[in-house]
Amino acid sequence: MMKVLTANRLGDGIAVWLDANGRWLEQIDHALIARHDDAVAALEIAGKSAFNKNVVVDVALIDVEEIDGEIYPVRLRERIRAAGPTVRADLGKQAEFRPASAA
Template identity: 65%
Template sequence: MTDKVLTANRLTDGIAVWLDASGRWTERLQDALVARHPEAEASLETIGKRDFSDNLVVDVNVIEVEEVAGVIRPLRLRERIRAAGPTMDYAEGYAAADPAFIAA
C-alpha cells in the first residue's frame, strides 16, 4: 500500500489543509498524519466525510504520498503544487512555491 494523507480546502478561505495526528486541519503538509495501512486510510476517509458534513472543509481527498529523507511529498504534481503553495505570488503571507519541490 502507498502511504496516504487526507487533504482538503478550508471552507473559510479556500487554503489547502491536511489532517494532522490530533484530528486538526493544518496548513503544513509536513504535519499531516500519514496512513500506512488500509484501516488508517478508512479512518481518514471517515473523518473527511464528517468534517465536510460539518462545513469545515471542502474538496476532501485521500492522496498518495512518499516520504523521502523525512519529508512528505505528494506523488501527483497537482498535490505538490497545493502543498508548496501557489506557483505565483498569491496573497500576503503566501509566497510562491519552491520549484524544486514541485518538479522533483
C-alpha cells in the same frame, strides 16, 4: 502506498491537511500518514465528518512519499497545493518554508 487527507478549508479556501490530533493544518509537514488499509478507512471517515460539519470541502486522500523524513505528494497538482502559487516564489507557503520539489 502512503496516503494523507487533504481538503480546502471552507472559511477561506486554503489547502489543509489532517493531522493525528484531528486538526486541519496549512502545512503538509505534520499530516497524519495512513500506512495501511485501516488507517486509510479512518481518514475517509474523518474527512466525511469534517465535510458534513462544514469545516472543509474538496476532501481527498492523496498519495505521498517520504524522502529524508519529509512528506511529498506524489502528483504534481498536490505538490503545487502544498507549496503555494507557482507564479511568485516570494509569496505563499514557499516563501515561508522550504519549497516542495515538483520533480
